[in-house]
Amino acid sequence: MTSATPRDLDAIRDEARRVASTVVDPEIPVISIADLGILRDVVVAGDHVEVVITPTYTGCPAMNMIKAEIEQALAEAHLEPVTVRTVLSPAWTTDWITEKGRQQLHDYGIAPPVRGQGRTSLFAVARVACPRCGSHDTTQIAPFGSTACKALWRCDSCLEPFDYFKCH
C-alpha cells in the first residue's frame, strides 16, 4: 500500500469495509457485524487498515473471535496489515441493527428487539411477536437466555419457545 494515491486509498478503504462487512456474528451466524451495528468504522491510516468495532455487552465473549475473523478476512483479501480497535463510546444500542439485520434475525427464529421499549423502568413488559407464527400472545420464560443479548420467550399460540433479542 505504499505510494498509494488518495483515490487508491479510498478504493482500499471501500474494499476493506466490504470485506469486513462479510464477517458474521459467531453466535448468530446469519447476521453480519455490519448489520448488527458493531462495525463502526474502517480507515486506511499510513500503511495499514484499521477496523473499529464496539462490543454489544461488556462481557461479550464473541468479541475476541470477531476480531480474529476480521483479521483473517482482510488477510485473505490481501488487505494487510490490519489492526482491529475496540471502542466503548458511543455505547452500542439495538437501534443500530439494520432493517436487513432485523429481518435476518427474524428469519433465523430470533425475535428482533422491540423498538422504543424503555429499559430503565423497573417492571417494563415488552410485547414481542413470535418469529414463527407472528402472534403477540407470548410470554417471557426467562429474561436471560443462551447468550448475553437474548431472552427466552414462549409463544402461547403455536406453543414454540423462541429467543428474543433484548432491547439494549
Place this chain on the structure above:
Amino acid sequence: MPAGSITVAESPLLRAILRRADDVLVLGHRVSEWCGHAPLMEEDMALSNMALDLIGQARALYTYAGEVEDVGRDEDVYAYLRDVTAYGNLLLVEQPNGDFARTIVRQLLFSAFIDPYWRQMMRSTDATLAAIAAKAEKESAYHLRHSAEWLIRLGDGTAESHERAQRALDQLWPFTGEIFTTDAGERELIAAGVLVDPASLRDEWRATLAQVATQATLTLPEDGWMQKGGRDGRHSEHLGHLLAELQSMQRAFPGARW
C-alpha cells in the same frame, strides 16, 4: 505477566477506578459460583449472564486502570496479582452466596445503587469512565429488574421464602452503609466532576428498595451500626478465600495463558 504480587502506586483516580473494578469483579465471581447450581435452569443462565456482564465491566475498568497507571500492566495483572489487602471492593459484594434469597438480596442492594450510579457517571468529565458507564448502565438495568422481580416472588411467596428473604435483608443491611462512603481523594474527584458522590444517590436507592419491599411484603431494616473497611482493604475473611480460587492458576503457574 510478573510472577509475584504487585504493588500499585495509587493516585486518587487509580484507587477510585480499582475500587469500582473490584466491586464488579468480586460480585461477578460470587454470582458465577452459582453456575451449575442454581435452583432452575433458566436461573442458572440468568446468574451466569449477570456474572458475565459484571466481569466484562471489570475488564473495561482494569484496562483503564492500566492506562492510568501507565507502567505496562493489563487487566489480568490487577485481577490476579493483587493481594487481598490491595482490593478495595465493598464488603457487601464479597459476602458468601448463602441461600438463593441471600444472593438475590445482595444483587438487589448493589444493583439499586449501581444502576443510577452508572447513569450519572455517563456525565463524568473523564471520557473513558463516561464510556464505561454508558455500557454498564444498560446491563445493570437488567440486573436490577431481575433481582427486584425475584425478591417480590420470594417475599410474597411461601412462608419459608418470605422468612429467608427477610433474614437475608436483615443480615446484609449492615453492609450497605459503606456504599455511600467517600474518602478525601474521592471527594476531590467528585468536586472535579470525575466521580459522582454516592451519597447523592442514597434517597433514590432507598426509594427503589422501598418500592420493591412493599410489593414483596418485606420490611426494610432500620439503619443501625454499619460495617466498613472494604474500601481500605480491610476485608472479611471471605474475600481471601474467594481470591485464593480466583487467582490460583496465575499464582501456581505465573504467566499461564490459554
